[in-house]
Amino acid sequence: MASGDSLHLSELRIVLLGGRYEGKRSSGNTILGREEFDLRTVAQCVKRQGEVAGRQVTVVNTPGWWRNLPVESTTELVKQETVHSVSLCPPGPHTLLLVIKLGVSFTEEHRRSVEGHLQLLSDIVWSHTIVLFTCGDHLGDTTIEQHIEREGKALQWLVDKCGNRYHVFNNKNRGDGTQITELLDKMEEMVAGNRGGHYEMDRKILDKIEVWRTAKEMRVKQRKAKVMKQREILRSFISESLHLSELRIVLLGGRDAGKRSSRNTILGREEFDSADDQCVKKQGEVAGRQVTVVDTPGWWNNLPVENTTELVKQEILRSVSLCPPGPHTLLLVIRLDVSFTEEEANSVEGHLQLLSERVWSHTIVLFTCEDCLGDTTIEQHIETEGKVLQWLVEKCGNRYHVFNNKNRADDTQVTELLDRVEEMVAANSGDVFQPEMDGGQEMNWSPEEYQTSPLPLKRANSIGINPPSLSGSRAQTDNDSGWRSDAGSDAGLLWSPEKRGGxxxxxxxxxxxxxxxxxxxxxxxxxxxxxxxxxxxxxxxxxxxxxxxxxxxxxxxxxxxxxxxxxxxxxxxxxxxxxxxxxxxxxxxxxxxxxxxxxxxxxxxxxxxxxxxxxxxxxxx
Structure with a gap:
């Protein structure tokens, strides 16, 4: 079929792609002429259908990515759902609408993010893609062509990559039916240019994804059952006599992980602090308990502990002395809306080891940004994200909890966390956390003593008795011995013949x-x-x-x-x-x-x- 031939399709299949807050849901509602996609954040694809301008139209909306972050920072769930989307409108979508919000500068970082995410669908995706600009009211008297030229090379590259196919929506003016019919006409022109073809993903890839999804759901059930059984055993031993009237908590984590918001959620009040490089201690009564929360300075997520300033490292050490005789738990705060990478795992491991190996038996992973999960469970996220996050959860004894710090009215998320803390205390025979010095002795100190002498720091691998594979090592997670290279395994080095001298x-x-x-x-x-x-x-x-x-x-x-x-x-x-x-x-x-x-x-x-x-x-x- 020649490019210029007219083509009227009785059916149109559309996939919406783009970053968070670009206007995908509103655009889907504008296309279908009604509120089909709600405003909740989705972590999975949503498919809706309707009749539009005499055509049967299918629209698939996908989870969004962060516009300024590369594809490597996107969670595995979002990446898998992006690929899965094209299988939801068989035999494949006629067009993929790449939604870009006007009124926000389109930067080189944004361009690289778009390119990386669309490459998940292979190079052929570009010949089936139209750029859909939203917030058309921001243009005023400026034409979209003038905007593209003024915006610069990054946006011009994107429009050229999509064969100069673009359209503008004003989702605030859904009464304007012409913006819909004009978009559908442009889609038909593109399909004609593609000789009537639609986008098709390699069937082998889709089959692999389906196998992977089935296996993942099995692992999700196993993880839920394991955690439930573990908690039931502990709860059966907890009585009113063990109900802790006082709880001491230390918050650890990277910058922007959500520690401060989590502290405010736990204590049920909003407090702002000017100092970001010192520990902050706050107290309050929560669910009938006197709760002390110590917030620590954050580290850079993608950098090893060696790159962290001595001040931050000393503050991490000092944090446990601010709630004597020691914290009942340390909450390791991790964001759910970005990928948990190997670099971040290395950073977490290095910073927690400042407090000695014993820290892991007193640590609970606190996931923030629960709203980004949508209808997805935390177990699905853990299994989807891969071995690195699974290693961390296993290292913390399968203890984890989820917070939505935007919904502090939900008291149950706090009381459930405190219940999990009590369960962990029971598992630790009532012990609070106290770090070790070299040689395994516990450190006991008062805050005043700390001011006069620095805390003794356990050196990495100061003990010369390590077996070749340690429980909880990332190399052993899910029997994947290749996860971590031998060069990065200190245990392997300690047990090499050269190290032992024989x-x-x-x-x-x-x-x-x-x-x-x-x-x-x-x-x-x-x-x-x-x-x-x-x-x-x-x-x-x-x-x-x-x-x-x-x-x-x-x-x-x-x-x-x-x-x-x-x-x-x-x-x-x-x-x-x-x-x-x-x-x-x-x-x-x-x-x-x-x-x-x-x-x-x-x-x-x-x-x-x-x-x-x-x-x-x-x-x-």
């Missing part, structure tokens, strides 16, 4: 201890002291590590937890929590002892990493 491998060492039975003898002699002294967070880390190393299996892991829970189904008072801890410790060490010296060697070595002080107390070398 040529023995991990398996060689296990075999040697199997022949001599040395580790089993040591562990057996230390059994009673281990049961009496090991702390619940260390015990949990040991169990996870033993599972990772194949010393125990999933069924045995569950058996340990069940046996511990069988402590007569009593309420979780302090004495009873101690009984649970001892019971779990006894079941764990007895199970490992039955497996022989190689397994004992693994457990002993891991204990040296997780609790060096106990390792030394038990007489291990």
């Amino acid at each position: 040529g023995s491998s991990w398996s060689d060492l296990r075999s040697e201890h199997a022949r001599t039975g040395f580790s089993e003898k040591q562990l057996r002699s230390a059994r009673l002291a281990f049961v009496e002294r090991v702390k619940m967070p260390v015990l949990d880390d040991l169990l996870d590590g033993l599972l990772q190393e194949g010393v125990i299996n999933d069924a045995e892991m569950e058996a340990v937890k069940v046996e511990a829970v069988k402590v007569k189904a009593v309420k979780m008072e302090a004495v009873k929590m101690e009984a649970v801890r001892k019971d779990r410790a006894q079941v764990t060490i007895d199970m490992v002892l039955r497996k022989g010296s190689p397994s004992c060697f693994v457990m002993k070595t891991m204990l040296g990493n997780y609790d060096p002080a106990l390792y030394k107390t038990l007489g291990f070398k």
Whole structure:
């Protein structure tokens, strides 16, 4: 069909693409002539249909991206939904409308963002795309052509890339039917130019996405079930006697993560602070509890801890001393509306390690910007986002919560968070968080002492007893050993033959201890002291590590937890929590002892990493 031939389509299939707040929903409503797309933020595609100017029109709206951020910063869910959109109007859309808001400068950053997101749909997408400018009332007496020329090279590049196809909408004037019919005419002209063809995505890619979506939903169900079971066990042990009348919280996270807004949501009042480089402590009564919240200075999300100023690092250390004897929990604040990258994971890990490895057993991930999820659950977001975010959630013992700081009238999000904090305190046998010095000793100090001497800082990898794969390492998440390169794994370096000064491998060492039975003898002699002294967070880390190393299996892991829970189904008072801890410790060490010296060697070595002080107390070398 020649480009100039007339073509009248009885059906038109349209996909709306663009950044957040560009006017996609309003444009969809203008095209269909009625309110089909509501104003709520969507994280998934929405499909609507109607008859327009004698044609059957299908409109698919997609989640938006941040206009000034590259495609790498967009969440995996939004990227997957962008690709998925074209399969919702089979056999494919006649046109993709790229929605651009007038009245806001179109910058080079915006251009790169648009290019990156459309490339998700391959190069052929450009021959099926029309630029739809919204907020046409901002033009006044200026024509759209004059605006394009004045705006500069970035916008001119985009219009040229789309074959000089563009249209203008004024969504405030939906009574003007001509703006609709003219757009539909331009679409038909473009389809004629494409010889009557529509946009078609590679079927193999769409099939892969469907397989991925099915597998993701299965993982979502598994994660929900795991978290629910974990919480049910803990809640069954919590009684009124353990209801904490006081809660101490420290907020950690990057800049612009939403820490200050989260603090205000927790305390139920709006407070602004002038200082961004010092800790801020606030208190108030929340849900019948006296709550202390310490907000810390944020770090740059994409930069390692080495790039953070000494002032910010010292303030992070000081934060836990501002709520003596220590915080019940540390809330790690993470935004939901941008991708959680490997760089951000490295940054989070480095900054939390300032407070020692023990920090993870007292940390809950607090996701902000819940409104960006739409109808998507937090579990769907975690599974979609990928292994990096999954690593973080697993590292924090599958403890996470979601805040919508724009809806502070919803008190349930705060009370549910406080309930999760109490559950975590129960899991930690009532312990509050206190960092470790080198050698595993706890630090005890008052704020005044801190002013006179800097807090001792645990050096990275100061302990020379690390197994080749640690529980919760990103390399081990979802059995993806290639996630983190060997060059970036300190554990791998510590266990290389060069580091140890010999040529023995991990398996060689296990075999040697199997022949001599040395580790089993040591562990057996230390059994009673281990049961009496090991702390619940260390015990949990040991169990996870033993599972990772194949010393125990999933069924045995569950058996340990069940046996511990069988402590007569009593309420979780302090004495009873101690009984649970001892019971779990006894079941764990007895199970490992039955497996022989190689397994004992693994457990002993891991204990040296997780609790060096106990390792030394038990007489291990």
